[in-house]
Amino acid sequence: MSVLVNKQSRVLVQGFTGSEGTFHAGQMIEYGTNVVGGVTPGKGGTEHLGKPVFNTVADAVKHTGADVSVIFVPPAFAADAIMEAAAAGIGVIVCITEGIPTLDMVKVKEYLSSRNSRLVGPNCPGVITPGEAKVGIMPGFIHQQGRVGIVSRSGTLTYEAVDQLTKAGLGQTTAIGIGGDPIIGTTTRDAVELLMSDDKTEGIVMIGEIGGGMEAEAAYWIKEHGTKPVVGFIAGATAPKGRTMGHAGAIIGGKSDTAEAKKAILRECGIHVVDSPADIGKRMLELLK
C-alpha cells in the first residue's frame, strides 16, 4: 500500500505544454508514472510527449478517466486551475505552482470545502510513491520503495530526509511535500493521518518549520491516535522574528511560531525530535530496528 498516488493513478498534467509542464511531465513519464494526458486551453486535440492534450479538465477526465492532476500553471491562473480540477471531480490535485496570491487561496479553500477533492500544495515538490508514481518535481532516483512515510513543508529538505532514509536502507512508502505557503490544502495533520492508516508505513518523518500552528496540531493528534514512531525536525531555530524566510508561511509572529516552542510541543506529544537535520535517517533506523 501507499497513500495518495500509486501505480493505478491516472495522472493529468495541467499546464502541460508550457516549459515547466513539459520538462517535469517528461521526467514523470520517464519515472514510470501513468500520465494519461494534459490540459492546455486552446491546444485541445493535439498531442504532446505522446499524450493527448485537452482544452478543459472536464474533457480530459471524460476521455482518460484521470483521477490525479498535477498543476504547473503560472501563479495568476493557478487558483482557477485548482478549482477547475475539483469541478471535474479529480480526487487528488497536486499544485506545484509557487507565488499564488493568498486571497486567491482563501477562495480555493472555501471552494474545496464542499467538494470531494484533496489538494496538496501549492508551492510544493509534489507526492511520490517510489517505484509506482512520481507526481511532482522531486528527483526520482534518490527514492527507494520502503517502510517510512514523509510529510514536509519544504522541497530540498525533504530530499535530504529521503536520501538519508534510502541510504539507511529504510526507503519510503510515500513522501508528501505539502508546501510552504500560509494557506495550503493538505495539512501536516492530514498527511500524518493518511500515513498512520497505511499498512506499509512503519514510521513517519515529519518535517516542519517556523510559522503557523500545523506541526503542533499534528503533534496533538499523534499523541491521541498515533500507532507508529514519528521522527520530527523543525527548521528555523536560528531564524529572526518578523522576517519571512523564503517561504511565505515561514515567519515568526508570536511565541508559538518559534522552532523551540514547536519542538517542545512535539516532544511532549511523544515525537522523536532531532535537532540536527543530519540525524533524521539515523534516528528512524534506531526506532525501526
Next chain:
Amino acid sequence: MNLHEFQGKQILSRYGVSVPFGIVAESPAKAVEAAKEVQAKTGLDRWAVKAQIHAGGRGKGGGVKIAKTLEEVELYADQIIGMMLVTPQTSAEGKLVRKVLVEQNIFYPGPSPVSEIYMSILMNRAKGRNMIMYSTRGGMDIEKVAEETPDLIFTEEIDPKVGLQGFQARQIAFNLGLSGDAYKEMVKFVFSLYKAFESSDASLFEINPVIKAADDRIFAADAKVTIDNNALYRHTDIAAMRDLHEEDPIEVEASRFDLNFVKLDGNVGCMVNGAGLAMATMDMIKMSGGEPANFLDVGGTANAKRVEEAFRIILKDPNVKAILVNIFGGIVRCDRVAQGIVDAYNNIGAINVPIIVRLQGTNAAEGKALIDQSGLKVFSAIKLQEAAELVNEVLKA
C-alpha cells in the same frame, strides 16, 4: 511589501475610509507649505508632524510631534527630517527619516470625549480566513493588551463565501461601546476598511489607533499596511510605491539576481538551494559552534552566474569567517554548481575565508571531484554531518 503610513492612507481613502487630511513633505519649507494647505482645507490650526519610516513606535523615538504654530511645524520638520529614528522596531542605529507627513490634528475639541481604538485585519492561517481584530484599548502595544487584558480583544471572522456582513460590523461597533452617530460612522468605517483590504490584496492592516473624534467622526489615525508580494502583479500602482531606501541595500541587490537573502549577525555565511534546507543549514551552523551570517536561497536554478553573485554578496560582510555551500541537486546538477563555484572563485579572486562545499544528489560525486581537483582552498563534503564537522574544524583553526 510594507508601505509608508502616507501610502497606506492613500489606499484606505480610495475605498472611503476616512483618514486625517495630510500632505507629505521632504523639507521643513515644504512642511510649512503643507501645513498651510491642511489649515485651508480643514480650518484647524494644529498639526501632527510624523516621520515616515517602515517601523512602528515612531512616537517613542521622537518621530511624531504636535505643532501649534507654523513655526513649530518648521522646527519639528527640521528636527525629524534627516534624523536617525530609533524605535522598538528598528535596529540600534535606527532608520534615516527622509519624509514627514503633515496632518490635521484630530484631537480637536468637540461635544464628546475622544477615544482611541485598535483595529487590524489579518489572516487566520489555521482557518484560511481573514479576521478583523479590535480592541477598546487603542494607541497601545497590542501584544501587551493581549497579555494584560485578553478579554478586551475581540475578533470577527469573515466567511469568504459571503464576505463581511452587516451584523458583524454592528457587533464591532457595539463591542467598542459606541452609540449614536459614532456607532453609524464605525459601521461604515469597518465596511470601507475591509473593502480596502480585499481590493488591495493586503496581508495586514493595522490601524492603531482608530480615533473617535470629539464630533463622533471616525478616523484611521495611523496605517500599517502590508501587501501580499504574490499579488503585486495585479496592483501595479501599489507596486510602484516600493521604497528601496527602507530595505537593506544588500537584500535589494540580491533580489536583482533572484536570490532570496536575509542578512543576519553571525560569522558563517551560507548558500543553499531551497528555503527549508537553508533554514536547516543555518541551524546546523549554530550546532557546529558558529552563528549564521545570513539566510540565502539560490533557488531551483543555481547556475554559475547566480552562484558567483551569491558569493559576492556574502563576502561583503566583514564578519564572515567561513562559508558553507549546501546544495541538494535534484533538477540542479551538482557538477554544474561545482563548476560555478570554481569559476566564481577564480573570477572574484583573493577569497580569504575558507569555503566548505557540500554537494548531494544529482552528479554529486562528479561535483566533488571537480572541486577536489581544482586546487582551490575549498573543503568538500557529501554527507550533511561531514559538512557540519568541517564547519566546526574551520572555526577552531
